[in-house]
Amino acid sequence: MDFALEKDQELIKKSAREFFEKECPKDKVRELREDPKGYDPNMWKKMTSLGFLGLIIPEQYGGTEGEFIDLMLFMEEIGRNLVPSPFFSTVVLCGMPLMEFGTNEQKDTFLPEIAEKGKIWSFAQTEQLANHEPEDIKLKATLDNDEYTLNGTKLFVPYASAAKYFLVVARTSEGENPEEGITLFIVDSKTDGIETEIIPTTARDVRCEVKFTNVKVPKKNILGEPENGWKIVDYVFQNTAVLKAAEMSGGAQAAFSIVNKYAKERKQFDKPIGSLQAVQFKLVDLLTDIDELKYLVHEAAWNINAGSPSRKLNSMAKAKANAVYHDMCYHGIFLHGAIGWTEEMDIGLYHLRTRSLEFEGGGTDIHMEKIAKELESYQPDFLNLK
Amino acid sequence: MEFQFGEKEEKFRSEIREFVKDNFPPDYFGHLFDEEMDDDAWDFAMSISKKLSQKKWLTMSWPEEYGGTGASTWERVVFGEEAGYWGIPGISMGISGTAWVGPSLMLFGTKEQQDKYIPSIAAGEPDGVWCTAYSEPDSGSDLASLQTFAQKEGDEYVINGQKVWTSCAHRARWMWLACRTNAEVTKKHHGLSLFIVDMKSKGLTVNPIKNFVGGHVFNEIFFKDVRVPANNLVGEENKGWAQLMTALSFERGVAITFCGRARRIFDELLCYAKEIDIFYKPEIRQKFADLAMDLEAAKLLAYEAAWKDHMGMTVIHEPSRDKANFDILLEKLTRIGTNMLGAFSQLDPLNKDTRWTRVKGAVEHLYYYCIGMAIAAGTTFTQKTIVGQFGLQQPKSY
Ligand SMILES: Cc1cc2nc3c(=O)[nH]c(=O)nc-3n(C[C@H](O)[C@H](O)[C@H](O)COP(=O)(O)OP(=O)(O)OC[C@H]3O[C@@H](n4cnc5c(N)ncnc54)[C@H](O)[C@@H]3O)c2cc1C
Numbered sequence: 004m005d006f007a008l009e010k011d012q013e014l015i016k017k018s019a020r021e022f023f024e025k026e027c028p029k030d031k032v033r034e035l036r037e038d039p040k041g042y043d044p045n046m047w048k049k050m051t052s053l054g055f056l057g058l059i060i061p062e063q064y065g066g067t068e069g070e071f072i073d074l075m076l077f078m079e080e081i082g083r084n085l086v087p088s089p090f091f092s093t094v095v096l097c098g099m100p101l102m103e104f105g106t107n108e109q110k111d112t113f114l115p116e117i118a119e120k121g122k123i124w125s126f127a128q129t130e131q132l133a134n135h136e137p138e139d140i141k142l143k144a145t146l147d148n149d150e151y152t153l154n155g156t157k158l159f160v161p162y163a164s165a166a167k168y169f170l171v172v173a174r175t176s177e178g179e180n181p182e183e184g185i186t187l188f189i190v191d192s193k194t195d196g197i198e199t200e201i202i203p204t205t206a207r208d209v210r211c212e213v214k215f216t217n218v219k220v221p222k223k224n225i226l227g228e229p230e231n232g233w234k235i236v237d238y239v240f241q242n243t244a245v246l247k248a249a250e251m252s253g254g255a256q257a258a259f260s261i262v263n264k265y266a267k268e269r270k271q272f273d274k275p276i277g278s279l280q281a282v283q284f285k286l287v288d289l290l291t292d293i294d295e296l297k298y299l300v301h302e303a304a305w306n307i308n309a310g311s312p313s314r315k316l317n318s319m320a321k322a323k324a325n326a327v328y329h330d331m332c333y334h335g336i337f338l339h340g341a342i343g344w345t346e347e348m349d350i351g352l353y354h355l356r357t358r359s360l361e362f363e364g365g366g367t368d369i370h371m372e373k374i375a376k377e378l379e380s381y382q383p384d385f386l387n388l389k
Numbered sequence: 390m391e392f393q394f395g396e397k398e399e400k401f402r403s404e405i406r407e408f409v410k411d412n413f414p415p416d417y418f419g420h421l422f423d424e425e426m427d428d429d430a431w432d433f434a435m436s437i438s439k440k441l442s443q444k445k446w447l448t449m450s451w452p453e454e455y456g457g458t459g460a461s462t463w464e465r466v467v468f469g470e471e472a473g474y475w476g477i478p479g480i481s482m483g484i485s486g487t488a489w490v491g492p493s494l495m496l497f498g499t500k501e502q503q504d505k506y507i508p509s510i511a512a513g514e515p516d517g518v519w520c521t522a523y524s525e526p527d528s529g530s531d532l533a534s535l536q537t538f539a540q541k542e543g544d545e546y547v548i549n550g551q552k553v554w555t556s557c558a559h560r561a562r563w564m565w566l567a568c569r570t571n572a573e574v575t576k577k578h579h580g581l582s583l584f585i586v587d588m589k590s591k592g593l594t595v596n597p598i599k600n601f602v603g604g605h606v607f608n609e610i611f612f613k614d615v616r617v618p619a620n621n622l623v624g625e626e627n628k629g630w631a632q633l634m635t636a637l638s639f640e641r642g643v644a645i646t647f648c649g650r651a652r653r654i655f656d657e658l659l660c661y662a663k664e665i666d667i668f669y670k671p672e673i674r675q676k677f678a679d680l681a682m683d684l685e686a687a688k689l690l691a692y693e694a695a696w697k698d699h700m701g702m703t704v705i706h707e708p709s710r711d712k713a714n715f716d717i718l719l720e721k722l723t724r725i726g727t728n729m730l731g732a733f734s735q736l737d738p739l740n741k742d743t744r745w746t747r748v749k750g751a752v753e754h755l756y757y758y759c760i761g762m763a764i765a766a767g768t769t770f771t772q773k774t775i776v777g778q779f780g781l782q783q784p785k786s787y
Contacts, residue, residue, distance in 0.1 A: 004392065006390070263781055266783060278784040280787075287710070287713070323686060368675075373678075375674035384474065
């Protein structure tokens with residue numbers, strides 16, 4: 004049992020923190036809220052040249068072949084600094100499934116483009132039900148000779164307006180089981196018939212509606228096995244749960260520091276509000292929650308890293324993140340009083356992301372059910388003694 | 390970063406399970422406070438203390454010269470978890486020979502005191518059973534305000550006053566006592582001292598106090614001119630507060646055992662839910678999932694505190710954070726558990742072997758006793774105060 008970071012893990016954390024503190028101060032975050040691009044191409048270039056985009060990509064494809072834990076620590080820093088960027092969609096939602104399920108040719112073509120050139124990717128899954136379930140996948144892909152034709156509409160597609168490629172989750176057949184008949188396609192964003200429109204969201208980290216009208220995709224652009232694409236979606240979902248939880252953990256830690264500091268400075272009744280028990284005990288509860296979240300995420304990530312991913316731990320990490328991040332932001336604003344409810348303070352910037360962070364990687368009910376599913380086969384120790 | 394135990398610890402874990410298998414009745418559960426309340430449970434606990442001592446587990450964290458094995462933090466963690474899970478009684482030698490009387494004597498006691506009192510604790514002898522007398526009717530959370538007074542007369546101290554809520558005093562051979570030796574102080578924390586008192590002393594009266602469920606856990610104690618030899622003073626006269634704080638910090642490191650205990654009750658409840666076939670219900674599933682998550686999270690924090698200790702980092706607020714955390718978690722566990730038991734949750738925890746009893750009586754017992762746990766050893770609020778001041782560096786709230 005060891006809660007410390009290894010030397011190289013410390014290094015990644017430190018370099019990410021220093022980079023984002025310098026390149027992405029809160030002024031920058033505010034500025035990007037007014038920019039329809041929603042990210043800073045200059046910062047993106049620097050992130051690429053520093054090797055951040057290749058963090059987890061194998062060396063043979065131009066990356067630094069880091070581990071899952073490294074990526075988790077990096078996401079904590081993104082969350083801490085509220086970095087608006089297409090990093091998550093490019094690396095986690097698309098790069099990782101390409102690494103895991105791509106053909107050699109696909110990997111040769113696309114991975115170096117991500118690692119070395121910072122080509123932006125986006126994952127198009129969500130539709131009208133917006134619930135992470137296979138029933139939600141209605142976008143149709145029909146085969147004609149060696150070409151598929153895509154028709155349908157995807158929602159909340161991250162940074163679609165900047166993406167060079169989409170990974171599109173499509174339905175290729177209707178069966179009894181909605182998990183069957185799903186296929187993933189790599190689609191060039193410049194293909195005819197694609198229309199993108201930004202959905203106004205509070206985080207303004209560019210979530211789009213993407214309409215596909217008779218979009219032609221060659222057969223060789225299928226990722227993984229045709230018809231069996233839900234497996235890839237599930238793989239992406241599990242990673243997203245843990246890594247979004249990491250982002251939320253970093254954000255909650257930062258929000259907590261802001262509030263803990265404010266409670267020492269703000270005086271009422273001639274004393275710091277932090278000396279009032281109602282305030283102090285709330286802070287204590289939040290600290291406990293934040294520590295718990297941090298280690299639940301570390302534990303889940305460590306298991307993935309060790310090659311023994313635990314669906315139960317992944318779901319615990321995300322469910323906890325959903326609870327803690329909201330709580331931290333709500334009480335973070337509350338404990339500031341009215342000033343916390345203004346644009347002036349940073350704490351509100353954190354809460355503007357709560358809704359998207361909570362949805363991505365799965366809401367609380369989904370994960371509670373997944374934990375319960377794992378408990379179905381759980382064998383208590385006391386039954387094993389005999 | 391590593392989230393698993395080493396081979397050595399896992400091997401130790403299976404040894405403990407073998408021990409449980411060999412020495413406990415099948416289906417043994419071991420409810421909190423049973424040893425204090427029930428004579429048979431007490432005798433069984435003492436027999437286990439002896440066996441644990443023979444295995445060198447009773448005081449394994451102590452240095453070898455005092456009858457320990459200098460066990461690592463992680464072995465201690467494994468033992469604590471298993472003790473909680475299997476309900477292993479007799480691990481503390483009253484309240485608490487193993488957890489703070491022994492370790493405090495090693496730090497502050499004279500050679501003579503160490504030779505006289507430590508071996509019987511390590512040996513798991515009835516002579517090594519202690520009680521701890523801090524609280525008084527007017528001094529609870531505000532412990533430093535205590536008034537029981539020890540007046541020095543020649544080579545003796547004469548003690549007068551009253552203690553209350555003293556757990557296990559009706560079982561103990563010795564008392565670990567905090568009292569005042571100087572009343573003329575400007576700050577109440579000054580002028581306190583620690584003493585060892587023979588429970589057979591003249592002038593000492595121990596009266597049982599029953600709790601509201603009818604169990605006898607704690608007592609009130611009256612001191613009327615109780616004479617103790619001056620060399621029963623532990624450490625320095627009037628410097629007791631610092632020693633007391635050290636002893637209290639040993640006391641608050643209970644979270645690991647609660648991890649095991651809470652997981653056992655969770656496991657039992659889960660089996661019950663599957664047995665009566667309600668586990669498929671969404672509202673039941675969601676509660677179990679929620680508890681499983683809470684247990685995992687609380688366990689990780691308790692491990693983190695142990696890890697810091699293992700690394701030689703200063704651990705100040707963490708045990709308090711974890712005690713408060715488990716206070717709250719145990720209550721939640723019982724609320725969910727009693728709800729699941731429905732009408733059966735109203736069974737009287739004084740009788741645990743009736744044919745109406747469900748889940749080994751664990752739920753209704755904990756339902757009442759978790760409140761006592763939340764008050765004992767510093768209330769949940771006292772723990773939060775410690776976290777606020779030392780963990781968050783917030784200004785004092787009082
Ligand atoms: C099962 C059990 C076993 C015990 N065993 C022992 C033992 O062996 N030896 C021993 O010496 N004592 C023992 N105690 C006593 C225990 O240490 C005290 O009960 C505890 O310290 C609280 O003191 P009190 O009961 O006087 O409550 P009080 O201090 O009067 O507190 C009453 C309420 O007010 C709250 N409160 C008090 N001060 C503050 C504050 N500053 N801020 C916010 N809230 C506050 C408390 O949290 C509590 O809810 C035991 C208690 C129990 C329940």
